[in-house]
Amino acid sequence: MANQVNPPRGMRDILPEDKVLRERLIASVRQGYLARGFQEVETPALEDLSRLTSGQGGDNEKLVFQVLKRGDELDAAIKSGSALADLGLRFDLTVPLTRYFATNQAVLPRVFKAIQIGPVWRAERPQKGRYRQFLQCDIDIIGDGSILAEAELLSASLAALTNLGLDDAVIRINHREVLIQSISKIGVPEPEQLSAMVTIDKLDKLGMNGVTAELGEKFGQSVADASFEWLSNLDQSRFPAILQPLIDAMGPLASKIRYDASLVRGMGYYTGAIFEIEHPLASSSIGGGGRYDSMVGKWSGTDAPAVGISLGIERIIELASLPKQQASSLALMIDSEDLTGQALIIQSELIAQGFRCRIELRQKNFKVQMASLTKQGFEKFAQLDSGTVRASDLDIRMID
RNA sequence: GUGGUCGUAGCAUAAUGGUUAAUGCGCCAGAUUGUGAAUCUGGUUUAUGUGAGUUCAAAUCUCAUCGGCCACCCCA
Structure with a gap:
């Protein structure tokens, strides 16, 4: 150091x-x-x-x-x-x-x-x-x-x-x-x-x-x-x-x-x-x-x-074990910053549905990114593409 | 407060007092593959906590200092 x-x-x-x-x-x-x-x-x-x-x-x-x-x-x-x-x-x-x-x-x-x-x-x-x-x-x-x-x-x-x-x-x-x-x-x-x-x-x-x-x-x-x-x-x-x-x-x-x-x-x-x-x-x-x-x-x-x-x-x-939290955290993945406007709208929609929702730009090493999200307490993710207009269009999946 | 022990890159480790301090992970760039993924190449790199000392030569030995851990002391 x-x-x-x-x-x-x-x-x-x-x-x-x-x-x-x-x-x-x-x-x-x-x-x-x-x-x-x-x-x-x-x-x-x-x-x-x-x-x-x-x-x-x-x-x-x-x-x-x-x-x-x-x-x-x-x-x-x-x-x-x-x-x-x-x-x-x-x-x-x-x-x-x-x-x-x-x-x-x-x-x-x-x-x-x-x-x-x-x-x-x-x-x-x-x-x-x-x-x-x-x-x-x-x-x-x-x-x-x-x-x-x-x-x-x-x-x-x-x-x-x-x-x-x-x-x-x-x-x-x-x-x-x-x-x-x-x-x-x-x-x-x-x-x-x-x-x-x-x-x-x-x-x-x-x-x-x-x-x-x-x-x-x-x-x-x-x-x-x-x-x-x-x-x-x-x-x-x-x-x-x-x-x-x-x-x-x-x-x-x-x-x-x-x-x-x-x-x-x-x-x-x-x-x-x-x-x-x-x-x-x-x-x-x-x-x-x-x-x-x-x-x-x-x-x-x-x-x-x-x-x-x-x-x-x-x-x-150091000793305590807390009950698991319910899975309601979602990472909204986008491939390109061009989708930002669309992502913000859908993020609001998801938050209104009760999700904790963060927008993430997709990184080259997807596996590492998923691991990092898990560590940060996210259980689910969904890919946003240009055709997605509403949250209901999303394919929401679990991160393993 | 007393005594011991340890400190190497973002993280984890390596290096009889002797080349330019090595490797893995992560990260970045490019290539290839073609999308819950990998592979290759290069980089990340100004890394020995800090400051003195001994020595031809110190990550390595000595001292001080800062920090971690351990035992006292005491405590949550």
């Missing part, structure tokens, strides 16, 4: 055929959520940097793309040595949504069920399935502290995944309060508890011995012993009492929910149930969420209970 013409690191150009797939997938998810009475909203890509870095986002706060102050303000900041950035790109959709709710509370329903679909940005080191700009699809319920909220989000997410052919998705679930109690019990003092959670989160990777060893390094032998005692007596086949009502409410869907006592999630803002969506074919989670009852109050002064769950579109699109 003589010229470097690539998008910025970890960001991608979406090609036409991929864009079609993405939009269909998003439409499927959106439709399912709208059908449950959720309402779609949109928030800005940028938020005040102070809001994004107020200790709510855990490690993600370190990954914020910061936006410099502009003009005189920037010059002044450089001169005085004060902060150079005042805005940042959102790293998730939850923080902006709570800000949105606090701002517009007066005109929003008391129990607000929101859909939000949009890109978020994190300055991470990219890998496959891990980008610096990616699309999230969130549903949140603000203003309902009951388990109806959790149950509805889980049910709606599972239904959305089923519509995409991902029946095998399971949701791991845990509860922040249970987690904190356990950590206190093994003797980790309050300020260190987050660090302990991060270690416990590695249970499936390091195993019990690895985790107890790491806890021992961080907090001493007594914590290590206590954690060994705790982890070896862990019964993950039964949900803790605090989660049981939710599981009962899920009915038959409960089979898709699994208790995971070591599930942590990095966000600092969670206060209750936390979720992570997994699929056997995905190497990392395809979604996640939880209850965050204190964040709205942080902005507005009036507490509002809230819970949300997010689907990661980039990861889901």
